[in-house]
Amino acid sequence: MVSEEEKKSFVxxxxxxxxxxxxxxxxxxxxxxxxxxxxxxKNADKGEKERSKRSxxxxxxxxxxxxxxxxxxxxxxxxxxxxxxHIPKNLDHAKQSIDILAIIQEKTxxxxxxxxxxxxxxxxxxxxMRYVEEVKKG
Numbered sequence: 001m002v003s004e005e006e007k008k009s010f011v012x013x014x015x016x017x018x019x020x021x022x023x024x025x026x027x028x029x030x031x032x033x034x035x036x037x038x039x040x041x042k043n044a045d046k047g048e049k050e051r052s053k054r055s056x057x058x059x060x061x062x063x064x065x066x067x068x069x070x071x072x073x074x075x076x077x078x079x080x081x082x083x084x085x086h087i088p089k090n091l092d093h094a095k096q097s098i099d100i101l102a103i104i105q106e107k108t109x110x111x112x113x114x115x116x117x118x119x120x121x122x123x124x125x126x127x128x129m130r131y132v133e134e135v136k137k138g
Contacts, residue, residue, distance in 0.1 A: 061116050069123040072097035076130050091134055098127050
């Protein structure tokens, strides 16, 4: 059986972000019920800094259209599941994304740059053609 003293005793080791080898001085030992907030705050700050270093494309109308178009393309069977080898398709979701793009096209008429209009028109045309092909396949 485990004694009461052994039940209360535990060790917390936080090795995240530390390259120091394990030592007795770095251990929290028996009876300590408080978790050091400093270490948690340090790790949270470090994670935030790492996330802010990543570069993402600027969010603008074109990236929004590309995002919706990519979603529709994926639902039309645009990728193969690496585990199963299956090519998942969801025509209902693809149609919904295509319909959203069509609504955006209608509501933004006359307010887009030539490049934005071309991107939206081309994306919609290609997605609609692929959708029709997939529906015909059954």
